[in-house]
Amino acid sequence: MKKLLNDPADVVVEALAGMAAAHPDRLDVDLEHKLVLRAGGPVQGKVALVSGGGSGHEPMHGGYVGTGMLHAACCGEVFTSPVPDQILAATQAVDGGAGVLHIVKNYTGDIMNFEMAAEMAAEGGGAQVASVVTDDDVAVQDSAYTTGRRGVGVTVLLEKIVGAAAEEGRSLEECLALAQKVNGQGRSMGMALTSCTVPAAGKPTFELGEDEMELGIGIHGEAGRARVPLAPAREIAEDLLGPVVADLGLARGESVIAMVNGMGGTPLLELYLMYNEVHRILAAAGVTVARNLVGNYITSLEMAGCSVTLLRADDELVRLWDAPVDTPGLRWGV
Amino acid sequence: MKKLLNDPADVVVEALAGMAAAHPDRLDVDLEHKLVLRAGGPVQGKVALVSGGGSGHEPMHGGYVGTGMLHAACCGEVFTSPVPDQILAATQAVDGGAGVLHIVKNYTGDIMNFEMAAEMAAEGGGAQVASVVTDDDVAVQDSAYTTGRRGVGVTVLLEKIVGAAAEEGRSLEECLALAQKVNGQGRSMGMALTSCTVPAAGKPTFELGEDEMELGIGIHGEAGRARVPLAPAREIAEDLLGPVVADLGLARGESVIAMVNGMGGTPLLELYLMYNEVHRILAAAGVTVARNLVGNYITSLEMAGCSVTLLRADDELVRLWDAPVDTPGLRWGV
Amino acid sequence: MTVADVSQFRAWIADTSAMLTEQAEHLTDLDRAIGDGDHGTNMARGFAACAALPDADGEGIDAYLKKVGMTLVSQVGGASGPLYGTFFLRFAAPLAGATSVGPTEVAQALRAGVDGVVARGKAEVGDKTMYDALAPAVRAFDGAASGGADLAGCLEAAAVAAAGGRDSTEPLVARKGRASYLGERSAGHLDPGATSATMLLESAARSLG
Amino acid sequence: MTVADVSQFRAWIADTSAMLTEQAEHLTDLDRAIGDGDHGTNMARGFAACAALPDADGEGIDAYLKKVGMTLVSQVGGASGPLYGTFFLRFAAPLAGATSVGPTEVAQALRAGVDGVVARGKAEVGDKTMYDALAPAVRAFDGAASGGADLAGCLEAAAVAAAGGRDSTEPLVARKGRASYLGERSAGHLDPGATSATMLLESAARSLG
Ligand SMILES: Nc1ncnc2c1ncn2[C@@H]1O[C@H](COP(=O)(O)OP(=O)(O)O)[C@@H](O)[C@H]1O
Ligand SMILES: Nc1ncnc2c1ncn2[C@@H]1O[C@H](COP(=O)(O)OP(=O)(O)O)[C@@H](O)[C@H]1O
Ligand SMILES: [Mg+2]
Ligand SMILES: [Mg+2]
Ligand SMILES: [Mg+2]
Ligand SMILES: [Mg+2]
Secondary structure (H helix, E strand, O other), X not given: OOOOOOOHHHHXXXXXXXXXXXXOOOEEEEOOOOEEEEOOOOOOOOOEEEEEEEEOOOOOXXXXXXXXXXXXXXXXXXXXXXXXXXXXXXXXXXXXXXXXEEEEEOOHHHHHHHHXXXXXXXXXXXXXXXXXXXXXXXXXOOOOOOOOOOOOOHHHHHHHHXXXXXXXXXXXXHHXXXXXXXXHOEEEEEEEOOOOEOOOOOOEOOOOOOOEEEEOOOOOOXXXXXXXXXXXXXXXXXXXXXXXXXXXXXXXXXXXXXXEEEOEOOOHHHHHHHHHXXXXXXXXXXXXXEEEEEEOOOOOOOEOEEEEEEEEOOHHHHHHHHOOXXXXXXXXXX | OOOOOOOHHHHHHHHXXXXXXXXXXXXXXXXXXXXXXXXXXXXXXXXXXXXXXXXOOOOOOHHHEOEOOEOXXXXXXXXXXXXXXXXXXXXXXXXXXXXXXXXEEOOHHHHHHHHHHHHHHHHHOOOOEEEEEEOOEOOOOOOOOOOOOOOOOHHHHHHHHHHXXXXXXXXXXXXXXXXHHHHHOEEEEEEEOOOOEOOOXXXXXXXXXXXXXXXXXXXXXXXXXXXXXXXXHHHHHHHHHHHHHHHHOOOOOOEEEEEEEEOEOOOHHHXXXXXXXXXXXXXXXXXXXXXXXXXXXXXXXXXXXXXXXXXXXXHHHHHHHHOOEEOOOOEEOO | OOOEEHHHHHHHHHHHHHHHHHHHXXXXXXXXXXXXXXXXXXXXXXXXXXXXXXXXXXXXXXXXXXXXXXXXXXXXXXXXXXXXXXXXXXXXXXXXXXXXXXXXXXXXXXXXXXXXXXXXXXXXXXOOOOHHXXXXXXXXXXXXXXXXXXXXXXXXXXXXXXXXXHHHOOOOOOOOOHHHHHHHHHOOOOOHHHHHHXXXXXXXXXXXX | OOOEEHHHHHHHHHHHHHHHHHHHHHHHHHHHHHOOXXXXXXXXHHHHHHHOOOXXXXXXXXHHHHHHHHHHHHHOOOOHHHHHHHHHHHHHHHHOOOOXXXXXXXXXXXXXXXXXXXXXXXXXXXXXOOHHHHHHXXXXXXXXXXXXXXXXXXXXXXXXXXXXXXXXXXXXXXXXXXXXXXHHHHOOOOOHHHHHHHHHHHHHHHHOO
């Protein structure tokens, strides 16, 4: 394993210490609970957004804490959902009296830990908590008998958009409804050229041949739905976009917010090249890209590969998208 | 070779087409000359900044085109300096009558191609051109008999700071003097955990054992000054910072702008962990970090590793650093 | 022996911790194949924290096991943290007030613990989860107890049944947890959670009997 | 043959292009070892563009070679683009107006071309660059010419000397170009530019003689 670290057991806490040192004005970092918080304490009278999950997806979620986006991020061990104590501590720390929205990606561990934290918050009689679960990964079949789809790229877009709504002073119910709307009209699919190595595991999660790629991967270094021969970027773009467009039922004349996201180990040069393909395919389908993101936004350590997320756009979503955001990972309008 | 591309020969132009599609409002991309330009044409009466170099270092330089930073970037093939025609075309396209500053990294190829472009510009009687050469890499010994030090991380800081000065309306001589000052008081050093693969070459530039790293690498996938055993992050930070601090002659009480830069394939998690070490070492040395950047800013394709850049700070530099910048790669204050 | 006191429950957790530390890499390897490569690290970290819980004078079995559950909830994370945490929290409840327990009490506790896992995780037998090891273990324990076996015998039967359940997960296509994302590709691998659950019961047979 | 006309200069460039395309991987491999792994791609791309230059009716040798130089400058990039581009631009100058040239003219042209490389790159013999192949080639050409050899013989001598110069770069520690960053580690490898320069002269011996 070749990584920049000291003891693999300390990687998350040491990285958080680095975040604290790098952003002293904008972030408060709670090293005991492994939380990233906005500097300056809770925002009175506004809904607060708490997200979290395993580490290894940076800049998500810690890098999305700041004005116009999250109020706190709970950082689990690498690829391991955070524990209820962390989530409860975050919830209590950010509650400004208007309630707290938990943004949870649909993984068994995340669901259960956030659920327990919400139960504990309810028992404590403190903050009013609502939860939205993201499940946008079309690589996974949705079914009542299984775990359902994974939450991936839409989580980033949702945190931005609902963060703007909270900043506007919308109520907890309104924020929840908006979050559910965003999740409902966003879909993603990803692929990997290489695996990644969890620091504590010390070896790659899977092995891929020189001429192979994994289609339908998530963000935890897990293998995907199918191992297929390596293909040119234009075919990969079709493979990823096809199911996303079909699942969303996108029609000619519609518009989207599009994200071409790197899994961590793919150079920006290649991501822009992929965006060129995505843009071309959407243009041919008569779909307009209202806004876009190209870069590393929800990663899987040093995995090489990318994912594509499309969110059906409307005027409200685009307006909230354009609202000021001031976080280490996303910044504009301020 | 596992990359997201079509024909390796087309990677740069297809990535530029993707940039054009992703940033239609802010950038004009000239695909024939492989230039990234600010949308809206030359800025009249202000000095224009032109940089460029081989591709594969994204977001540098194309991602630094925009208000408060570059006016144009000339994109060569991967790791191959751009040709004089490109540089001349960029120079002519951005000249607003107040002269053009060429920002050149100290590599034989870059120097010669920019030199020829400047000669052509002078012959053409068009834009007045001045050039600054960055050479901040302390891994390379500076000597009159050799090529001298490489230009690496300081280039990013210089483009930001001098871009702000140009925006303020400073003259070409003033911008040149400021650029030379920044280069004179900035130093960098880098290391690699893995090599990278030039698309057209199809195989890694070098091979490294599981327990080895390269110290003193540049940004072209080249091997470094020494191959040494893999070490913990805290030792790597000492190895990188030691020569930088010594060469700058940093004294207790001084302050710096610090950048911990990823080479492309190293997760942000590890870069923040490295920043933690850098911050700790500087604090122990009594050096204050006035401003910092942690992330992928000047990369070497998918190479894993990092570099550290320190720029001796003063009030003027910090003020220019804080000035608004609005580019795909760096954005604040707007 | 037919009864167990708090010191034996402590021994159980210490033994499980030692076992999990030793087997962490094996469990993580299983999780790399059909999950995300953290199960061994998660379990070893959590049980090490439990094994390090300070000895509280005169502590009851239920109080101790509740602490174990809470420690797991707050130290493990992922899917296994809430599941094993809930297991111990629920396991503890029927033992309230007891200072030494026999087959009847442990049967009750085990059933409550496993019911807690189901309440949290909603898994059914055949979903390729830890429940595939726990469900047959409960049945085997009960069977042995009603056949008159002592605590050691009951736990031995439970451990053997758990191992059988664990092995039964190999051909299954996962329907719960992270492995379910792999669809058909999840078949042909042991479930990591079923494997760690079996270790937990094997350790109980060694420590509590 | 003792003289060469523009069609033979075209043949030279076509042959060099074919050779470089064939040897691109080899040159890039040499550049991977002590540079950045692009020399073969750069050279093959540049000379392919030169080989594709349209035939201009009645074009003089100098006009053609100037176009070659300009094409290299605008297509190659890196260090080798300006150097080889300057080589051809300067090589062309002394041939102004000539429609066929012999050893004397080519000697002059070759010296001018190589002087151009030095003017641009400031390399000295022993710096481990293309100049280490070009410098002995010029001397050998002049020697053969003053010994009365015909153009073929002069170019043959130049190519042999270039190959010797190329081989001499292997033990050297680079002082110019990208390889110099490696310090002592640059020793033990052939210089890619000296290798491509030798190919250029070998091709000249085949095509122009
Ligand atoms: N819904 C569920 N019910 C019971 N057990 C489950 C469920 N989901 C997952 N598991 C168990 O959890 C194990 C994985 O645990 P672990 O790797 O620690 O967590 P994560 O999957 O969050 O990385 C699986 O092998 C499985 O046995
Ligand atoms: N100053 C110089 N003078 C002469 N030749 C040089 C000089 N610097 C570099 N070279 C030649 O250029 C070759 C490298 O060319 P190339 O790989 O195409 O460019 P780059 O080094 O910019 O990637 C070297 O092998 C060397 O022969
Ligand atoms: Mg996990
Ligand atoms: Mg090069
Ligand atoms: Mg796991
Ligand atoms: Mg090269």
